[in-house]
Amino acid sequence: MAYEVKQRAGNGQFFVEFRDQDGTRKRLSLGTRDRKQAEELARTKYIDHLRGVGTEATKEEAVARTTSLTLQGAFDRMLREDWHHTKVKTSRNILSDTKIIGGILGHKAVEDLIYDDFKEFERICRERGHAVGTIKRRLGRISVVLNKCAKVWTDPKTKRFYLDRVPAFPSVGKSNVRQRDLSEEDERRVLAYCQERAERTQRGHQWWLFRQFIIWQIDTGMRKSETLKVDASRIKDGCVQLYEGETKNGDGRAIPLTTRLREMVELFDKMGIAGRFFGSLTPGKIQEMWDVVRRDLNLGDIVIHDLRHTRGQRLDDADVPIEVIAELLGHKDIRVTQRVYRRAKIERLKRWVDAVDQGSDEVRKLRLVS
Numbered sequence: 001m002a003y004e005v006k007q008r009a010g011n012g013q014f015f016v017e018f019r020d021q022d023g024t025r026k027r028l029s030l031g032t033r034d035r036k037q038a039e040e041l042a043r044t045k046y047i048d049h050l051r052g053v054g055t056e057a058t059k060e061e062a063v064a065r066t067t068s069l070t071l072q073g074a075f076d077r078m079l080r081e082d083w084h085h086t087k088v089k090t091s092r093n094i095l096s097d098t099k100i101i102g103g104i105l106g107h108k109a110v111e112d113l114i115y116d117d118f119k120e121f122e123r124i125c126r127e128r129g130h131a132v133g134t135i136k137r138r139l140g141r142i143s144v145v146l147n148k149c150a151k152v153w154t155d156p157k158t159k160r161f162y163l164d165r166v167p168a169f170p171s172v173g174k175s176n177v178r179q180r181d182l183s184e185e186d187e188r189r190v191l192a193y194c195q196e197r198a199e200r201t202q203r204g205h206q207w208w209l210f211r212q213f214i215i216w217q218i219d220t221g222m223r224k225s226e227t228l229k230v231d232a233s234r235i236k237d238g239c240v241q242l243y244e245g246e247t248k249n250g251d252g253r254a255i256p257l258t259t260r261l262r263e264m265v266e267l268f269d270k271m272g273i274a275g276r277f278f279g280s281l282t283p284g285k286i287q288e289m290w291d292v293v294r295r296d297l298n299l300g301d302i303v304i305h306d307l308r309h310t311r312g313q314r315l316d317d318a319d320v321p322i323e324v325i326a327e328l329l330g331h332k333d334i335r336v337t338q339r340v341y342r343r344a345k346i347e348r349l350k351r352w353v354d355a356v357d358q359g360s361d362e363v364r365k366l367r368l369v370s
Helices: 035-053 059-067 071-080 091-105 115-127 132-151 184-200 204-220 259-270 283-297 306-317 322-329 334-340 343-358 360-369
Strands: 003-007 014-019 025-029 239-242 253-256
Touching: 003 035, 014 035, 071 091, 071 132, 091 115, 091 132, 115 132, 184 204, 184 283, 204 259, 204 283, 204 306, 253 322, 306 322, 306 334, 322 334
Parallel strands: none
Antiparallel strands: 003 014, 014 025, 239 253
């Protein structure tokens, strides 16, 4: 094969590598961490590059290449204009969505986007465990940007709109029913697996640290991006401190440490770990290692973010008040917490209904237990 698809060790993104016509080595980013998608993109990238440097390209093709606007370029323009952080209150969410969209579809020219691209985007998001509402919001952002390309923005060279019309978008239905939390048995299996990899592989320290990361996620319910910021300076009075402006909702919060997390912090201190506890684990590396765990242990479609749901569900199962769960997880709107963690609430309602059906003695017993 004239080219190779490789993955970066740092961020997990794939790229295509080949020798140019003058013999120099070229690397072109594919903007994805999905190997199947990378394989599909690599050939197109390679061929497009050869056409771009070839001598037989027509003038029309050359003009098309220089004036084509990619979806990532369109989003970048929106971030400079309508979505500038001084104009919108949801800039943090917009930036997050832009990063996700750019990684999947950002390389495509806006005029080349079709319905099937959006269906594939939906499929990838579902595989990653993203909520239906989140997928709809991201498709909505793409629609807004493409409408700009079709009705407002013009190509400076051709003086025409970048798009003749906006393509159709899929209707995103209900989410697939799936397990959103890790059972205690599966947690034991995951930790044992990581321990075994730590003892028997060359990347032993990385697997050991990944094991600590999983424990941290399950015991705090923090978002991955929040955990990767944690260092010794944030541990105060038995809590890990997240400051205002660096969380998803913008509010700071303090999360009490469990016994095993306090022991972990003490161990990090004895080991002389300076800086961030999980600094050597990049988001791409975390995803890569979790994919290995999930595949080898047959965990289905549980994603890293579900470790956060695991914490919330276990708190709910233990009858912790919903407002306390919301505060620990950093939900600004308690309705989000109520919608996600409702299993224990339903079980409690069933117990009370059964008790009433069985008579006053059972109700009194349940009151004593509650």
